[in-house]
Amino acid sequence: xxLLLVEDDAQIASFIxxxxxxxxxxxxxxxxxxxGMELLLEEKxxxxxxxxxxxxxxxxxxxxxxxxxxxxxxxLILSAKRSVGExxxxxxxxxxxxxxxxxxxxxxxxxxxxxxxxxxxxAEPTLLSVGDLMMDTVRKKVTRANKPIDFQPxxxxxxxYLMRNKGKVVSKTMIMDNVWDYNFVPQTNIVESCxxxxxxxxxxxxxxxxxxxxxxxxxxxxxxx
Amino acid sequence: MFWKAKNNIFRRVTVRLTLWxxxxxxxxLIILFSAVEYSLSxxxxxxxxxxxxxxxxxxxxxxxxxxxxxGDKVNYKISTTFYNTAGNEKNYHIFFVLxxxxxxxxxxxxxxxxxxxxxxxxxxxxPVKNQDTTLAGRRIPETRLQNLYYTHxxxxxxxxxxxxxxxxxxxxxxxxxxxxxxxxIGVSYxxxxxxxxxxxxxxxxxxxxxxxxxxxxxxxxxxxxxxxxTRVTNTATSIGxxxxxxxxxxxxxxxxxxNLAIAFNTMLDKINSLFLELKQVTNNIAHDLRSPITGIRGxxxxxxxxxxTADDYKLTLGMIVEECDQLIxxxxxxxxxxxxxxxxxxxxxxxxxxxxxxxxxxxxxNYVAEDRGIHFxxxxxxxxxxxxxxxxxxxxxxxxxVDNAFKFTVGGxxxxxxxxxxxxxxxxxxxxxxxxxxxxxxxxxxxxxRGDASRSTKGxxxxxxxxxxxVQAHGGDIQVSSTPKRGxxxxxxxxxxx
Numbered sequence: 001x002x003l004l005l006v007e008d009d010a011q012i013a014s015f016i017x018x019x020x021x022x023x024x025x026x027x028x029x030x031x032x033x034x035x036g037m038e039l040l041l042e043e044k045x046x047x048x049x050x051x052x053x054x055x056x057x058x059x060x061x062x063x064x065x066x067x068x069x070x071x072x073x074x075x076l077i078l079s080a081k082r083s084v085g086e087x088x089x090x091x092x093x094x095x096x097x098x099x100x101x102x103x104x105x106x107x108x109x110x111x112x113x114x115x116x117x118x119x120x121x122x123a124e125p126t127l128l129s130v131g132d133l134m135m136d137t138v139r140k141k142v143t144r145a146n147k148p149i150d151f152q153p154x155x156x157x158x159x160x161y162l163m164r165n166k167g168k169v170v171s172k173t174m175i176m177d178n179v180w181d182y183n184f185v186p187q188t189n190i191v192e193s194c195x196x197x198x199x200x201x202x203x204x205x206x207x208x209x210x211x212x213x214x215x216x217x218x219x220x221x222x223x224x225x
Numbered sequence: 226m227f228w229k230a231k232n233n234i235f236r237r238v239t240v241r242l243t244l245w246x247x248x249x250x251x252x253x254l255i256i257l258f259s260a261v262e263y264s265l266s267x268x269x270x271x272x273x274x275x276x277x278x279x280x281x282x283x284x285x286x287x288x289x290x291x292x293x294x295x296g297d298k299v300n301y302k303i304s305t306t307f308y309n310t311a312g313n314e315k316n317y318h319i320f321f322v323l324x325x326x327x328x329x330x331x332x333x334x335x336x337x338x339x340x341x342x343x344x345x346x347x348x349x350x351x352p353v354k355n356q357d358t359t360l361a362g363r364r365i366p367e368t369r370l371q372n373l374y375y376t377h378x379x380x381x382x383x384x385x386x387x388x389x390x391x392x393x394x395x396x397x398x399x400x401x402x403x404x405x406x407x408x409x410i411g412v413s414y415x416x417x418x419x420x421x422x423x424x425x426x427x428x429x430x431x432x433x434x435x436x437x438x439x440x441x442x443x444x445x446x447x448x449x450x451x452x453x454x455t456r457v458t459n460t461a462t463s464i465g466x467x468x469x470x471x472x473x474x475x476x477x478x479x480x481x482x483x484n485l486a487i488a489f490n491t492m493l494d495k496i497n498s499l500f501l502e503l504k505q506v507t508n509n510i511a512h513d514l515r516s517p518i519t520g521i522r523g524x525x526x527x528x529x530x531x532x533x534t535a536d537d538y539k540l541t542l543g544m545i546v547e548e549c550d551q552l553i554x555x556x557x558x559x560x561x562x563x564x565x566x567x568x569x570x571x572x573x574x575x576x577x578x579x580x581x582x583x584x585x586x587x588x589x590x591n592y593v594a595e596d597r598g599i600h601f602x603x604x605x606x607x608x609x610x611x612x613x614x615x616x617x618x619x620x621x622x623x624x625x626x627v628d629n630a631f632k633f634t635v636g637g638x639x640x641x642x643x644x645x646x647x648x649x650x651x652x653x654x655x656x657x658x659x660x661x662x663x664x665x666x667x668x669x670x671x672x673x674x675r676g677d678a679s680r681s682t683k684g685x686x687x688x689x690x691x692x693x694x695x696v697q698a699h700g701g702d703i704q705v706s707s708t709p710k711r712g713x714x715x716x717x718x719x720x721x722x723x
Contacts, residue, residue, distance in 0.1 A: 171550070185550060189596075193595075196592075215543040216543025217547075
């Protein structure tokens with residue numbers, strides 16, 4: 001899949017490019033709004049990541065112009081401003097998503113993948129599997145090695161999120177924000193507590209541990225076998 | 226610099242007002258005195274004319290005598306009468322002349338004073354000669370003789386008046402008798418002219434005095450009125466030099482100036498509080514942001530300079546990511562607090578059920594309670610707990626306070642109770658944790674304040690400050706009671722939606 005990054009900060013651009021290449025994307029990077037617009041008009045991209053504050057042409061105007069030319073490439077806006085007004089303005093100009101700097105790379109990756117899925121009209125799968133762990137998101141049934149496991153609602157939400165992002169790092173902030181809709185960083189270990197419940201039910205009696213902790217960064221759900 | 230540039234004397238309101246006042250005052254005085262002088266001179270002239278008319282009437286007999294028996298005897302009698310009436314010292318300002326039909330001098334009183342203008346006097350105006358009564362009551366401009374004026378006596382005979390201003394100032398009246406002779410009576414109005422001059426002099430002196438006192442008075446009054454403005458200016462100048470503590474002292478110049486001073490002081494209070502806020506934020510950045518950054522830097526440095534294994538690096542980087550997340554959260558919270566306190570934050574208000582918010586929160590914290598062996602109870606309100614507010618912000622209030630309760634409680638109990646007393650929804654969070662010391666209690670809602678018990682734990686000292694800010698923005702309040710080592714109780718009170 002092919003991405004375009006329009007970002008004038010070289011350091012941020014380099015870590016985004018590196019991250020996406022490692023995740024298997026082809027990513028082009030330009031440092032100003034005009035070249036970004038030209039590329040978006042000429043080439044075919046699956047998605048674009050656009051900073052708001054850009055030299056030559058700002059991100060909002062860029063999106064405005066490409067949308068006027070009927071370019072429907074999904075665009076995610078990056079901004080250092082966190083005000084609601086800015087967010088609304090960005091989305092009204094035709095952007096598809098909005099992420100405030102500083103952000104976790106894993107979150108950017110997850111959102112870009114979701115954008116691409118949405119733009120290709122791919123429905124979110126309802127049957128998820130990681131190794132021998134299966135989840136039917138409609139009937140709320142989870143099995144591992146065909147044995148059913150019971151979960152509390154909050155646990156089920158978290159497990160589903162982990163399974164949908166399988167192989168990718170999910171940070172505590174992402175869990176608080178995207179799973180439980182809490183916009184804050186707890187000083188107590190509520191995420192850890194919930195993860196340990198899930199881990200207890202999913203991994204305890206199996207040698208192939210699926211839930212892995214990256215200390216300080218977050219969690220990954222993947223099968224190492 | 227600022228003050229000197231504007232110090233041109235004619236740009237001062239005081240000077241301008243005084244000048245305006247003086248101009249208006251002068252105009253009014255000139256109009257007033259002109260009116261007085263004009264009416265005075267008119268009434269003086271009228272008085273003289275009356276004297277002349279009276280004399281004409283008193284000399285009616287001359288007409289009769291002349292008609293009956295003209296001759297030297299009669300001439301002598303008339304001359305004697307003329308001399309007797311005009312010739313003595315007292316009445317020397319008046320003269321009488323009798324002219325014949327062909328305008329020859331027949332009899333006259335002493336004309337010594339009028340010798341120089343005698344020809345002018347003896348020239349009978351045309352309308353009197355011809356008894357042209359159509360001209361009665363009119364002023365006729367004439368090249369040599371100005372101010373001719375005609376009137377009628379009671380017997381309908383025509384009289385002309387003429388004012389002579391050259392030589393001795395005189396008012397002269399002319400009358401034609403039935404037999405064709407002319408009687409001329411003149412009165413010097415030198416005394417009246419003198420009176421008018423005196424009046425003018427007095428006027429000039431009075432004018433000068435009035436102008437001077439008026440100017441001084443208006444200057445003083447204006448200056449006094451402008452005092453308030455000057456005070457505001459002085460205060461503004463001292464503030465410009467960096468002292469925000471100055472306030473305009475309230476004077477007694479009147480409501481307008483008082484309102485100006487009050488408005489100015491209110492503005493200063495607002496500026497001062499914003500200034501203090503800015504100062505505090507700067508201090509916060511200096512102290513409270515630098516220490517975690519120092520920590521991050523230290524971790525990275527020690528790991529990089531030692532013989533660290535890949536695992537050490539991973540661990541350190543993980544810690545750095547975690548610390549950065551905390552810093553981001555802290556900066557965001559600081560901005561939220563600043564927005565709340567400056568009143569910039571817009572609340573996205575909707576009906577919010579606090580029962581639901583707290584039920585979800587309890588589900589989340591149940592795991593922590595189990596892990597820590599805390600007896601955790603949640604009681605929702607049976608009557609419902611609807612408030613109007615911003616659900617995202619309200620969630621942060623309760624997560625902050627509940628998170629705090631768990632942070633400071635090991636073992637023991639935590640209880641959350643939603644209640645719905647009249648027109649209010651209260652959420653009470655009670656814990657049996659370490660409690661808050663009486664010294665810390667008044668300060669726990671201050672930004673970055675951390676009590677002794679809190680210093681060793683995670684956190685940034687902003688949570689309660691933000692919580693109170695949000696609750697107050699919703700028209701509510703937070704009350705705290707606490708006993709050290711026994712626990713704390715937080716009451717969050719919000720107005721119930723009707």
